[in-house]
Amino acid sequence: MGKVIAVFNQKGGVGKTTTNVNLSACIAENGKKVCVIDIDPQGNTTSGLGVDKNILEYTIYDIIIEEANIKEAIVATEYENLHLIPSSVQLAGAEIELTGMKNREIKLKQAIDEIKNDYDYIFIDCPPSLGLLTINSLAAVDSVLIPIQCEYYALEGVSQLMNTIQLVKKNLNPNLEVQGVVLSMFDGRTNLSIQVVDEVKNYFKGKVYTTIIPRNVRLAEAPSFGQPIIYYDKKSKGAEAYAELAEEFLYLEEDVI
Numbered sequence: 001m002g003k004v005i006a007v008f009n010q011k012g013g014v015g016k017t018t019t020n021v022n023l024s025a026c027i028a029e030n031g032k033k034v035c036v037i038d039i040d041p042q043g044n045t046t047s048g049l050g051v052d053k054n055i056l057e058y059t060i061y062d063i064i065i066e067e068a069n070i071k072e073a074i075v076a077t078e079y080e081n082l083h084l085i086p087s088s089v090q091l092a093g094a095e096i097e098l099t100g101m102k103n104r105e106i107k108l109k110q111a112i113d114e115i116k117n118d119y120d121y122i123f124i125d126c127p128p129s130l131g132l133l134t135i136n137s138l139a140a141v142d143s144v145l146i147p148i149q150c151e152y153y154a155l156e157g158v159s160q161l162m163n164t165i166q167l168v169k170k171n172l173n174p175n176l177e178v179q180g181v182v183l184s185m186f187d188g189r190t191n192l193s194i195q196v197v198d199e200v201k202n203y204f205k206g207k208v209y210t211t212i213i214p215r216n217v218r219l220a221e222a223p224s225f226g227q228p229i230i231y232y233d234k235k236s237k238g239a240e241a242y243a244e245l246a247e248e249f250l251y252l253e254e255d256v257i
């Protein structure tokens, strides 16, 4: 049975989507079967994987409001072993539509249970909020992968994030764990980045990945070409970092081929 992981931090612009797209692509390149679920109305993971949002028959929105079966919404990306369940702007309204529904916190979980056996890993790209879409994600997963940007106020909001995880654990998903913490947008030339790494390691103890993602302009360019970094520029620092992160991730999962 596959492991389901939410890439989550309610803070915006910390590298959730970049990590989701690129870690998933590297893990799929390692021969694992991966499905990425884009539950952010911004749809950046969907476009970052090269899927045209305008020609989609079904999206995660249809699944959440139970108008389609999850299997109907799966799209094969251009990349081997890498499937996507795309997002749509309609999702922005889903929070409100869900409010009146029975079992509104576990709609996504119920759907994912149907495809869990088909993949080694399912990654969910969460929106930067603590709304019902995020709660649905946290209720549906085995663990949470937390990207943290090496910037001022890196730990701001982290206690709220951990509280949310604890609340979901208590009320909806007792087995929820922290998968790991990824430090992103590291700039080795600044003392600030180095300080943030220390602070985050202190706070999360052994949960922080040894691999740190550097700030790398190729990572910022790749989404506009709809390509994960390992296909856009395999030799870039960003590609090397995400390939290494995937190796570390699989090693810690004891899932090395």
Ligand SMILES: Nc1ncnc2c1ncn2[C@@H]1O[C@H](COP(=O)(O)OP(=O)(O)OP(=O)(O)O)[C@@H](O)[C@H]1O
Binding pocket: 011, 012, 013, 014, 015, 016, 017, 018, 019, 040, 042, 044, 126, 127, 128, 184, 185, 186, 213, 214, 215, 216, 217, 219, 220, 221, 223, 238
């Ligand atoms: N390591 C990096 N080096 C350079 N640019 C990066 C890096 N990681 C992310 N970016 C850029 O920073 C911006 C924010 O990253 P990203 O979209 O991954 O964050 P996010 O947490 O998903 O944001 P949101 O909260 O809006 O969903 C994007 O423009 C992205 O291309």
Ligand SMILES: [Mg+2]
Binding pocket: 016, 017, 018, 040, 044, 125, 126
């Ligand atoms: Mg994002």
